[in-house]
Amino acid sequence: MGALGEKLKAARESMGLSLREVEEATKIRKKYLQALEKEEFDVIPGKTYAKGFLKIYAKFLNLDHEEILEEFENIFTPSEEEKELEITKPIQAEQIFLRKSKPFKYIAAVIGILVLLFAVNLFMSNIGGDSNIPNNDKNIQNEGISMNEDRNDRNSPSVKEDKNSAENKEEPPLGPNEQENQEQIEGVEIEIEIVEQECWVRVRTSSETLYEGIMKEGEKRVFQDESELTITLGNAGAARVVHNGTELPSLGRLGEVITRTFEKES
Numbered sequence: 001m002g003a004l005g006e007k008l009k010a011a012r013e014s015m016g017l018s019l020r021e022v023e024e025a026t027k028i029r030k031k032y033l034q035a036l037e038k039e040e041f042d043v044i045p046g047k048t049y050a051k052g053f054l055k056i057y058a059k060f061l062n063l064d065h066e067e068i069l070e071e072f073e074n075i076f077t078p079s080e081e082e083k084e085l086e087i088t089k090p091i092q093a094e095q096i097f098l099r100k101s102k103p104f105k106y107i108a109a110v111i112g113i114l115v116l117l118f119a120v121n122l123f124m125s126n127i128g129g130d131s132n133i134p135n136n137d138k139n140i141q142n143e144g145i146s147m148n149e150d151r152n153d154r155n156s157p158s159v160k161e162d163k164n165s166a167e168n169k170e171e172p173p174l175g176p177n178e179q180e181n182q183e184q185i186e187g188v189e190i191e192i193e194i195v196e197q198e199c200w201v202r203v204r205t206s207s208e209t210l211y212e213g214i215m216k217e218g219e220k221r222v223f224q225d226e227s228e229l230t231i232t233l234g235n236a237g238a239a240r241v242v243h244n245g246t247e248l249p250s251l252g253r254l255g256e257v258i259t260r261t262f263e264k265e266s
Helices: 003-014 019-026 030-038 047-060 065-075 080-088 103-127 136-155 157-168 176-183
Strands: 188-194 198-204 209-216 220-225 228-233 239-243 258-263
Touching: 003 030, 003 065, 019 030, 019 047, 019 198, 019 209, 030 047, 047 065, 188 198, 188 209, 188 228, 188 258, 198 220, 209 220, 220 228
Parallel strands: none
Antiparallel strands: 188 220, 188 239, 198 209, 198 228, 228 258
C-alpha cells in the first residue's frame, strides 16, 4: 500500500466508517474502494473509472480531490492492453456502481398493462354501437342543477353563520404549566429531516448506536437520550436538524460529512 492509499484509509478510519458504510453512501462497490486504498488500480476497469472513483471518494472523505488525482497521475501508468480496453470495450455504469432497487421498472410495467386493458375496453365499447354512448346533454343539465343547488346552500343564512362563527373562533391560550411542559425537554432530543436528495446518517449515544443507514428525501426521525447524542451526516447540506425544539443552521454543505455531539444542558 502506497502513500495515496494510506491517506484514503486513514481519512476513512478517522471518520469511524467501514468500507461497507462508504459503499452505501457513495454507491461505489466495496471491492473498488478497497482497490483504491491498496493502490491495486488494475482491479478497476480503466483509468477513467479509477479517476472518477478517486474524485468521489476524496470529496466524501473531505480530502483535496485535485491533490489526490495529481498523486494518482504520478503513480499510475496504464498498459497497452488497458488502453485498448478503455477504447473498445466500455463498461456499463451498473456493473461499476452499487446496484439500486428497481421499483420504477415494475411500476412502468403495471401502468403499461393498465393502458393496454383500457384500450381494449374502449375498442370493445365502440363495437357495441351508439347504444352504449351516454347522454352527455342530460348529464350536463343534471350537473348544472346540482351546481345551482350547491350555490344556494352556500348562500343560505345558516351556512354563512357557521362560517363566521368558525372564523371568529380562537384557540384558548395555553396555561403556564402547559407552556412549561412544551418548552422543557429532558436530556437531549435530536430531530433529523432530509429536505433534499438523501443522506447517510448515524446516531449514537455514549454507549450504543441508535440508528445507522440512508434516509431519503422527506424522511424524518427523532432520537432521545438522557445525557448525549452524537450524529454523523454523510451529506450534511441535505439534512434539517432540530436540537431540543430549536432548529439549527445547516451543519454543512451538500456532499460534506459532519459529526456533531450534543450534550445535556446543565
